[in-house]
Amino acid sequence: MLNQSVQYIKGIGPKRAEMLSRLGIKTIHDALSYFPREYEDRKVPLKIALASAGKKAIILAKVELSEQIQLGKNLSAFKACLSDGSGIIFAVFFRKSSPYYKHDIFSSLKRDFVKGKKVLVYGQVEINFGKKEINAEEYEPVADETKLGELIHFNRIVPVYPLTEGISQKWFREFMYHAVDSSRHDWPEPCPESIKKAMNFKNAKETLMSIHFPKELSDIEPARKRLAFDEFLLLETALAIVKERNNKNFKERKYPVKKSLLTPFREKLGFEFTASQKKVINEIFSDMQKTTPMNRLLMGDVGSGKTVVALSAVLLAIENGYQAVFLAPTEILAEQHFLTVNNMLKGLNINTALLTGRANRAKKEKRSIKEDLSLGRTNLIIGTHALIEEDVKFKDLGLIVIDEQHRFGVMQRAEIHIKSKNPDVLVMTATPIPRTLALTLYGDLDISVIDELPPGRQPVKTMHLKDFQSYNLVKDEIKKGHQAYIVYPLIEESDKIELKAAVKEADYLSKTVFQDYKVGLLHGQMPAGIKDKIMLDFRDKKYDILISTTVIEVGIDVANATVMVIEHAERFGLATLHQLRGRVGRGKDKSFCFLIGEPKSEDSIRRINVLVNNASGFAIAEEDLSLRGPGEFFGTMQHGLPPFKAGKIVYDAPVIEQAKDAAQKIIKEDPGLINHENLVLRIEMLSLYKDKFALSNIG
Ligand code: ADP
Numbered sequence: 001m002l003n004q005s006v007q008y009i010k011g012i013g014p015k016r017a018e019m020l021s022r023l024g025i026k027t028i029h030d031a032l033s034y035f036p037r038e039y040e041d042r043k044v045p046l047k048i049a050l051a052s053a054g055k056k057a058i059i060l061a062k063v064e065l066s067e068q069i070q071l072g073k074n075l076s077a078f079k080a081c082l083s084d085g086s087g088i089i090f091a092v093f094f095r096k097s098s099p100y101y102k103h104d105i106f107s108s109l110k111r112d113f114v115k116g117k118k119v120l121v122y123g124q125v126e127i128n129f130g131k132k133e134i135n136a137e138e139y140e141p142v143a144d145e146t147k148l149g150e151l152i153h154f155n156r157i158v159p160v161y162p163l164t165e166g167i168s169q170k171w172f173r174e175f176m177y178h179a180v181d182s183s184r185h186d187w188p189e190p191c192p193e194s195i196k197k198a199m200n201f202k203n204a205k206e207t208l209m210s211i212h213f214p215k216e217l218s219d220i221e222p223a224r225k226r227l228a229f230d231e232f233l234l235l236e237t238a239l240a241i242v243k244e245r246n247n248k249n250f251k252e253r254k255y256p257v258k259k260s261l262l263t264p265f266r267e268k269l270g271f272e273f274t275a276s277q278k279k280v281i282n283e284i285f286s287d288m289q290k291t292t293p294m295n296r297l298l299m300g301d302v303g304s305g306k307t308v309v310a311l312s313a314v315l316l317a318i319e320n321g322y323q324a325v326f327l328a329p330t331e332i333l334a335e336q337h338f339l340t341v342n343n344m345l346k347g348l349n350i351n352t353a354l355l356t357g358r359a360n361r362a363k364k365e366k367r368s369i370k371e372d373l374s375l376g377r378t379n380l381i382i383g384t385h386a387l388i389e390e391d392v393k394f395k396d397l398g399l400i401v402i403d404e405q406h407r408f409g410v411m412q413r414a415e416i417h418i419k420s421k422n423p424d425v426l427v428m429t430a431t432p433i434p435r436t437l438a439l440t441l442y443g444d445l446d447i448s449v450i451d452e453l454p455p456g457r458q459p460v461k462t463m464h465l466k467d468f469q470s471y472n473l474v475k476d477e478i479k480k481g482h483q484a485y486i487v488y489p490l491i492e493e494s495d496k497i498e499l500k501a502a503v504k505e506a507d508y509l510s511k512t513v514f515q516d517y518k519v520g521l522l523h524g525q526m527p528a529g530i531k532d533k534i535m536l537d538f539r540d541k542k543y544d545i546l547i548s549t550t551v552i553e554v555g556i557d558v559a560n561a562t563v564m565v566i567e568h569a570e571r572f573g574l575a576t577l578h579q580l581r582g583r584v585g586r587g588k589d590k591s592f593c594f595l596i597g598e599p600k601s602e603d604s605i606r607r608i609n610v611l612v613n614n615a616s617g618f619a620i621a622e623e624d625l626s627l628r629g630p631g632e633f634f635g636t637m638q639h640g641l642p643p644f645k646a647g648k649i650v651y652d653a654p655v656i657e658q659a660k661d662a663a664q665k666i667i668k669e670d671p672g673l674i675n676h677e678n679l680v681l682r683i684e685m686l687s688l689y690k691d692k693f694a695l696s697n698i699g
């Protein structure tokens, strides 16, 4: 059985099992789904005469003679002269040696490289003092040339696995060969027979051999896709069930558009909605007016104006007598939203409240906020996920807005539903995702996209500078009446040492370079009241510069701020940098983003260049993708889902579509997955997604 320990495989004892567990391989199933990193074509030996320097080759030849050479105090070599009729080559094996070693480090080589015997050798060919050498990586004695077809490491395409130190390819390959050979027949296949037949699919278990020990290179990709289909089918089935469940829920709320709040709100804004915003608001309103609950994902780049769209939905709910929740990913963002929202709703006679762990330290205050909520006195509550966890009750919660979904696990999305019967849910994200991918990962949601920025926005000029250069440019902007952020982004808000260093640096800057300017300091460990005051003061231009040591990357909104200086930019991922940059360029004035730092790794240099050369989040995500496969953007996106082993979410859009169609068909015919042919699907799907999507009640 695949759930058994690898110790059930021939030759694996407790010690080796421990070694394998370092690769995350504990069960036989883990082993079978540990896929090769690449492959080497070792099918055809090369004639020695044709072997050329600098290339890897396989040589099948006869041993002529061999010798052992001491190269240094701790290094020895074993050299064997081989011939195959076309020429001669010297196979060289290097080994660490020591006069204190008791065993003969070359004993097995001496046994196998005996004059007249045949061997296969794999390695890099070199020319040394005019002689051909092969720097042997692997070899295999050939006892019987008619049985070449039975070899594991030669005469075939061999897999190369991602391994750690202490585990050799040869040993691991042999282990995998036995594991796959003996256990692949137990591989669970979630895909029901009828779908397999309709799609003309092979058995997934057969394709396991093609991934690990393919006959042809061209067998590999179809095999991977076949296994990927099954992986995606599990997710899509879970999503289809969630969607089906949502569609069966009826809400009693009615949403006639009264405009008693919406019209004054719109008039007070001071700008027109963009065409994109209007389209999206329409989609949201028509969802809310349906009898089934809304489950919609709103995607829009940083600064595209998602907040006012969400507020429009909030007002529609409040107009009709329902309560609304606005969830932010961090406390500081919740606080910031609270400020801007109150500002926008001024004069509309709406009761708002803020509830976060830090904002309401006093028990009494918390209690009264909760009381107001449960009695329906509060129309809109803004807070963090703490809102979900606490014993918060609503009188009549109609709408839930979740900002920056990528920060939340899928889990929380399921949990918040418990607070009300069939609430409408609007999830917002600035993480750009190609549409097909969004459909995979949020397949239970409908999708809206804001694909334009408000008029007059100019791309933020982004430069990689030395700190003093950027400080001078900051001063130029302040002289024009603008404001600046200087950010020392902390990797962890709780990292005390980093915080101290950042506070010190900020203090130093305010006393030296910027001593003639009004400098505010903001960090996450400050009490909420003080943070609010500093942010309000910054908005009211009481500071020229806001030095922030905290995570302000999403949400802060001060249009007069035109400079974002990011210190230690090399330490941060593309998504974070893009979000930080999004804090400027929010008004009509030309804005700047200065990246300071000394990137050393290739990766950090690349990240900075990508940011300098690209303005839109979608372009950055694509760069990220084309340069090294799914990077940070897609990493955050996958948050909350199990990693796909065969599936590559970024490249497999067509496979995902297929799996999605199949899943919908299956769920339509068998919503509870009780048919016999769907049994494996049911078991495997529940084991992965039961908790994530609160699926305990299926069937
Ligand atoms: P995000 O999508 O990043 O959450 P916000 O909702 O914070 O963006 O909006 C960014 C800024 O643009 C805010 O200052 C907001 O008031 C402003 N804004 C939003 N919509 C428009 C519009 N149609 N015209 C002009 N400014 C707008």
Ligand code: MG
Pocket (backbone or CB within 6 Å): 306, 307, 403, 554, 555
């Ligand atoms: Mg926002």
